[in-house]
Amino acid sequence: MASKPKSDHDKRKQISIRGIAPVENVGNVKTSFNRHLHYTLVKDRNVSTPRDYYFALAHTVRDHLVGRWIRTQQYYYEIDPKRVYYLSLEFYMGRTLSNTMVNLGMQSACDEAMYQLGLDIEELEEIELDAGLGNGGLGRLAACFLDSMATLGLAAYGYGIRYDYGIFSQKLDNGWQLEEPDDWLRYGNPWEKARPEYMLPINFFGRVEQTDSGMKWVDTQIVYAMPFDSPVPGYGNNTVNTLRLWSAKAPNNFDLRFFNNGEYIQAVCDRNLAENISRVLYPNDNVFEGKELRLKQEYFLVAATLQDIIRRFKSSKFGSRESVRTSFDTFHEKVAIQLNDTHPSLAIPELMRIFVDIENMSWDKAWEVTIATCAYTNHTVLPEALERWPCSLLERVLPRHLQIIYEINQRFMNLIREKYPGDNDRLRRMSVVEEGGEKRINMAYLSIIGAHAINGVAAIHSEIIKADTFKDFYDVFPERFQNKTNGITPRRWLLLCNPGLSDVIAEKIGETWVTNLSELRQLEPFADEENLLRQIMKVKQENKMKLAAHIQQKYNVTVNPASMFDMQVKRIHEYKRQLLNCFHIIHLYNRIKKDPSAKVVPRTVMIGGKAAPGYHMAKLIIKLINNVARVVNNDPIVGDRLKVVYLENYRVSLAEKIIPAADLSEQISMAGTEASGTGNMKFMLNGALTIGTLDGANVEMKEEMGDDNIFIFGMTVEGVEELNKRGYNPRSYYEKNADLRQVMDQVNTGYFSPENPDLFKDIFNNLIHTDRFRLLADYEAYIECQDKVSDLFKDQLAWAKKCLYNIAASGKFSSDRTIGEYARDIWGVEPTTVKLPAPHEHADNSNSVPNP
Template identity: 65%
Template sequence: MGRTLQNTMVNLALENACDEAMYQIGLDMEELEDMEEDAGLGNGGLGRLAACFLDSMASLGMAAYGYGIRYEFGIFNQKIASGWQVEEADDWLRYGNPWEKARPEYMRPVHFYGKTEHHPDGVKWVDTQVVLALPYDTPVPGYRNNYVNTMRLWSAKAPCEFNLKDFNIGGYIQAVLDRNLAENISRVLYPNDNFFEGKELRLKQEYFVVSATLQDIIRRFKVSKFGSREIARTDFSKLPDKVAIQLNDTHPSMAIPELMRVLVDIEKLSWDNAWDICVRTCAYTNHTVLPEALERWPVDLFAHLLPRHLEIIYEINRRHLEVIAAKFPGDHDRLRRMSLIEEGGQKRINMAHLCIVGSHAVNGVAQIHSDILKATVFKDFYEMEPHKFQNKTNGITPRRWLVMCNPGLAEVIAERIGEDFIRDLSQLKVLRKYVNDEAFIRDVAKVKQLICQSEINILPYKVHATTQQLFSNCQPLKVFVPVPSISKEPNKHWTPRTVMIGGKAAPGYHTAKMIIRLITAIGDVVNNDPVIGDRLKVIFLENYRVTLAEKVIPAADLSEQISTAGTEASGTGNMKFMLNGALTIGTMDGANVEMAEEAGEDNLFIFGMRVDDVEALDKKGYHAAEYYNHLPELKQAIDQIAGGFFSPKQPDLFKEIVNMLMHHDRFKVFADYEDYIKCQEKVNDLYKNPREWTKKVIYNIAGCGKFSSDRTIAQYAREIWGVEPTLEKLPNPDDNRGNNTAHQRFS
């Protein structure tokens, strides 16, 4: 979520008034803003996307809750010590959180372990261990429309206090241990959403948030109104008309068996009725095609932790396989491929399959990603139910990622086209008529220059360019570091660059940590080389997070989006850079494809293989040595890394990275290298012509309209949830004429 204060002031149109009030009492608003901790409740792109979606739902007047876990310790704080990543606890709640309000009246019990008992009147889940879910609410205001939604985060609490008797007999030790085990569920955020770790605590976290959330949803449903009449407490046929549950990847996939358990075991609906309600209520968004990120939980762990849910999943699977067998008689291999239960070796539950079967809509997050899902990962499911599959290209909120972090650029745009673009980003296309306007070109270039000067205090070198490195997918070293070339041709005119790389490696992810160490080692050599001088600097951005991104992204000139084609689902960092006037050098992958369509491919620097090329290379066979032996500059760079040029005191330090690149690189880094270097030469040439560079910047900004999360959410609303967004502004709460209406809407 990042910080809340400035974002709230922007959305409530209070920023100028608050600045003036602080000034009048001799205080500085920026100093106050810097005191706020980032709410590090997500561990990467998925969490930031959810935050943008919450902003857009409120700004589009949609009644929505964002549910999650209130982690006591968020994503870790990263320190770089002697070039290595060191993790420190992100104790973001140590001084409390002024934005949240505890709601103990809505506390809910969540059950684990135990056993099931089958009776004539139904199934009972008994002998369970109970953990209480205590909700904390944070307001999410819409942009200047008087709508406020809620982010509800659950904190795990032990069900009872230990008493004095326990203390006197010494049993208090066990009581404390039991309490800690219960409350560990919301203690620490797992710092990796790109690799699946089949650990019991992680499954506990996933079920904890799902169970508490569904109880909360059903509680509100039972007291809600439908039209002018109250719904009968047992009329769950209306649930899909009142409730839409969007599963953000497979992490909340337990919502499907949990909703079935509630409807069948507790509310006593028939299986068929319950299943119809479940499917019409739930929808699933997939965010990755990488197999290591798709959750597959061991059946044994389920049997131990959630025995009733395992029974329900088996029943879902039995009925699912019957449908497949009827539609594709005799195709036993298809049955195996589409089963929710993977039988090979240790039995596992494929949670992505569960999500598809239990949802009425399935979507990818960029057109190329959605097409790949239908053609490969979920091909069998698409063939059976093509009507389920959709695309919803991701977006970013222009409030935080332009108005708030780059007010100078927002003002320059507003001077030409007015302020309505903040709520309707498609209006940016009007800027195309200013692409040859000398005054506008000058104003845009000046904003970038002023940002670079204002942010110089956060970095040791002026920002010329920034890169994003895909640590999560472990695609190393596609970074422009022409060290051998500069050394060989010291008198050549080299366009000065500062290459900046930021990212956190999960504590247990050794390869990603080694990549960070390699980057810092290269920086140590390059930044102190007298021949290279000020023509090249390499900086690793320590503790990259939302607040740092808000400073770096507006100052960047070049955005590197360099995933191997077919591996990045969408990306949203690419959109943030584009909106803030950075040109993109990237592959035709994820949302880059649509960015090129919107801005014009000539206005991006596109290089490398396309998806078809990658598939052809897979069939032919990728051999890194062919590229290594064919490209002298690449060979020299790799030999320097392998030979200890960047680690003279530990010559073998990076040999395992080189070994991976040479023998085990499924991302085929070397295959794109030559084209990447040629494309970077085009970047150099264009950067020497500031006017032409800025014209391409304007084309990119003008093409950003599609990449608003408002557009994304409006499509979810109309095409999946059955809700119509609105730009209506509610009456001000202090307006007597509209006070009652506003109060009712907020309630």
């Protein structure tokens, strides 16, 4: 691999925080790198590929994790703390190499070692494939939480599924989204450790029979869950926690008859059906699909995880090494289970099955312990996203669990009858078993009944679920409902992805903000210091130039780095209102065409995100944006005053490039639909200003930074409710606003699709007749607010001052703060400041726990 000359800036990067690499550390890295190239990859420099170099570096960094990893698990075994188990069907981890180097404080040493070997570390980092085991915010939040739990020193474990194929790779073909499989494991994964010796049996189907000792689930089909462990290092504390992902494996035994009747080959092939459980991530987290495979995935995760948790609970050291816990009365004192949305909610009936059917606990005691152990995070108020499983499907796949759910519901209904005698309508509304048509199980209701804490993920979201979505349950269990505003890890989302800004901040206020983001408030007194503002502007401009070069190379679109970089990157969904952004682009285009000599603030609008493969309207919106881009970008009258770029295959590693370069962040969902958002926090932390509605975490961002440092427009939650009560007529907005009418008519009549004039009629008809997310009602306010944005951008120092206030106000939105609140308010554990000693990498670890 050819090396690129390093500038003085490159050589100095991150000196203030990551330190100058000691010569001996650089030497150790080079030695280890060459050893792995030779012995692990069986290559020499003459035949090695860039991917070989990446793997050699990854193994080198991993070596520095292993001793700490084992020592951390030994430490937990010795002190026997209460352990936190975070169950999530999604972990959107992204890349691991750079994040691990940052958390271990060895990025400078690795950077210098690669430079001395004639390699470019940034090129090596680009080779790593994203671990895209999530759709978006829910999975990325889980990844940030793992980082914070390790950084805070919590004895915590992430549990999920090791999908062979993650979120699909998005390709654009003539503006249409095409999905390609994300075979992220095709070259292997240097960060994981397979543990086939610890495979666990998972049961499906079968029947339930009554025995003398109680109900038994028999005649089941077995699939095995094989664990793969990945290290999760904390920042600067030598703690390394574990993310355990389960992979489905078929049993090895065969019926010998297959050898004699000629069906042996088919029998071997049929084994793949069992392993389909962990084959692919469902590419949608906002619409519930009641598919059998999805149900199997959810149960597979919780059944394997609970077996693992109980095994660890029984074998934990307390008193003497030979002791074994046999009583589950204190289970909740040592185990906290967090359900990340309803996807792992089968943990509640599964825990009851284990306690009652296997461990012979009484129902009442088992239920008491289950509630005290489990907590539930709600991530959405969209009705179509709430899980409701058909009873007929549960009866076939998980017959014992359906019985247990029926029993849970019956006892709960008795409680409601006592509390609200004669209120049959309330009984109907609150029943976990929904009647009418096909009987279904409401998994959100089950999660609320079976958990001691239920939390929303932003203040406004938590109020909505108390006042509306789950009001009946809040009336019964007000003490269970909490708010835990989401957060992001400052390590990945500032220190790693924006080293230039990190240095500017560190030079001004020191380095403690990396683990205490509220320290950024110390920047506020310098808001009028022109030199600091110009440094922030300089870093932003450098990031924009890098991104412009990437766009030129990737999309062959030349963008003006001096233009406003206006970004909206998130899943494509009608409620997120990318369509409103697209209408603003058309509005700006029409304005330039109407008066080509008028002075306008140049903009480069970038939109990125994936649409669920079966979501027709979302895919049509992507096509419209790309068609608008084709018209705008090729109009010589427009020139570089307006450019539109669709960012193909948006993912974590791409977010790390674009967020530091953003000037404006679009968070424009209809008020009351976005639970929280975390992209908004990442843009804020990196010095972008936000245009948005009072929705999700935008409300708290506004409170933190002040009204003058964010652009708020549109209806509030109360305004939406009032409009709905009056009766919403979208056509009236179309008819009375000439500008809006022109934009919509252009979409409707084929201005942006002359080859097929009817292509976008579905968009027009949907808006003019229904407009579920009230886009037309907010259009005029949005356009006016965007004009204010443009006016401010003309004064770069005034803009930079507001950017500084955004950065300074970001402290609340650290995932460290969020996890600290979970730990104290829900899990009953305290973050620890204990810093484990770094073991000698070749120390004797023979006392390690047999099965971590």
